Amino acid sequence: MQAIEVEGLRKEFKVQKNREGLKGAIRDLFKREYHQVVAVDDISFSIPQGEICGYIGENGAGKSTTIKMLTGILVPTSGKLLVNGYVPYKEREEFVRRIGVVFGQRSQLWWDLGVIESFQLLRKVYRVPQNDFQSRLNELVDRLQLSELLHRPVRKLSLGQRMRCELAASLIHNPSIVFLDEPTIGLDIVVKTEIREFLKDMNQRYGTTILLTTHDLQDIEALCSRVIMLDAGKVIYDGSLDHLKETWGKGKEIVLQFGTPQQIQRLSKLTEGMGVQWEMEHPFQGTIRIPSGTVSVSQVLGRLVHEVEISDMKIVETGTDEIVREIYKTGSAEVDGVKVHA
Numbered sequence: 614m615q616a617i618e619v620e621g622l623r624k625e626f627k628v629q630k631n632r633e634g635l636k637g638a639i640r641d642l643f644k645r646e647y648h649q650v651v652a653v654d655d656i657s658f659s660i661p662q663g664e665i666c667g668y669i670g671e672n673g674a675g676k677s678t679t680i681k682m683l684t685g686i687l688v689p690t691s692g693k694l695l696v697n698g699y700v701p702y703k704e705r706e707e708f709v710r711r712i713g714v715v716f717g718q719r720s721q722l723w724w725d726l727g728v729i730e731s732f733q734l735l736r737k738v739y740r741v742p743q744n745d746f747q748s749r750l751n752e753l754v755d756r757l758q759l760s761e762l763l764h765r766p767v768r769k770l771s772l773g774q775r776m777r778c779e780l781a782a783s784l785i786h787n788p789s790i791v792f793l794d795e796p797t798i799g800l801d802i803v804v805k806t807e808i809r810e811f812l813k814d815m816n817q818r819y820g821t822t823i824l825l826t827t828h829d830l831q832d833i834e835a836l837c838s839r840v841i842m843l844d845a846g847k848v849i850y851d852g853s854l855d856h857l858k859e860t861w862g863k864g865k866e867i868v869l870q871f872g873t874p875q876q877i878q879r880l881s882k883l884t885e886g887m888g889v890q891w892e893m894e895h896p897f898q899g900t901i902r903i904p905s906g907t908v909s910v911s912q913v914l915g916r917l918v919h920e921v922e923i924s925d926m927k928i929v930e931t932g933t934d935e936i937v938r939e940i941y942k943t944g945s946a947e948v949d950g951v952k953v954h955a
């Protein structure tokens with residue numbers, strides 16, 4: 614069974630127009646004018662159980678609106694939607710017991726209560742049997758290092774501590790699908806890494822399906838095998854991260870420092886037939902560009918090490934953020950191998 618199935622999903626908002634000036638404001642009082650915003654524009658995709666899928670796009674692309682429809686907070690304008698076999702907005706009570714949600718910008722914990730009391734309240738909301746709750750809690754406390762935090766009021770936690778508690782809260786009922794909206798926002802690199810490790814491990818152990826919205830492309834690199842990219846409410850890419858990188862990435866670059874001065878002609882000769890390009894910054898420093906899908910870094914270095922004195926080197930890979938920028942610039946990408954224009 615697919616964990617998430619979406620077909621022709623659409624959400625329009627009616628937004629009030631504000632007319633200009635005093636006259637306009639007075640006219641607005643008597644006759645409101647509205648215009649439509651299409652936040653999600655007939656999108657379709659399905660996500661199998663156990664997949665970690667990144668859901669990305671620029672601000673206002675329609676990510677949060679999708680997540681809100683998938684979690685039953687918003688009712689779609691049109692289209693089909695099944696999550697865990699449920700229509701989220703119709704069967705809310707049953708449905709929410711089977712999903713977990715973290716909105717990085719908003720808390721689901723009670724601000725003035727101790728963390729453990731929030732967890733106990735959630736146990737009641739989700740109707741988790743006491744035994745299951747206790748064993749699940751023990752595991753989460755251990756994995757997310759929460760033992761010191763359990764009796765502190767939520768308002769006294771640091772952002773990173775709170776986010777670890779938010780994750781535990783969203784998982785206390787062992788949901789099979791988790792929606793994470795910006796779960797690492799504002800966190801330092803250490804906490805980010807811990808959270809990524811935890812999510813990966815949870816996915817492997819329990820086969821939890823995760824839909825992850827993020828602006829941090831490192832999250833995607835660390836976790837997601839698949840990426841769905843939205844632009845202006847439409848899906849502009851749906852496929853593997855590797856394919857995204859291969860198609861849109863510029864490959865790798867090796868920046869080399871030489872112990873003795875070098876000439877580009879000699880270096881080019883050494884790497885002849887490999888399809889790489891050289892550029893010399895000065896006789897002691899050169900850069901090799903390796904297009905994706907050609908040769909490996911070690912193959913290139915293999916040709917050089919015995920011929921050239923290399924004193925230092927740095928390998929640079931095109932970041933996913935650059936790739937995304939590139940796609941936005943051209944306004945098109947491939948969905949399932951078919952060229953789609955945004």
Ligand SMILES: Nc1ncnc2c1ncn2[C@@H]1O[C@H](COP(=O)(O)OP(=O)(O)OP(=O)(O)O)[C@@H](O)[C@H]1O
Pocket residue numbers: 626627628650651652670671672673674675676677678679
């Ligand atoms: N309740 C609402 N009423 C009117 N318009 C809305 C509402 N919610 C969202 N929108 C509009 O719908 C579009 C998509 O917004 P959405 O919040 O889904 O984007 P997003 O991709 O999550 O952006 P961000 O990364 O900034 O969170 C935007 O143009 C936004 O202004």
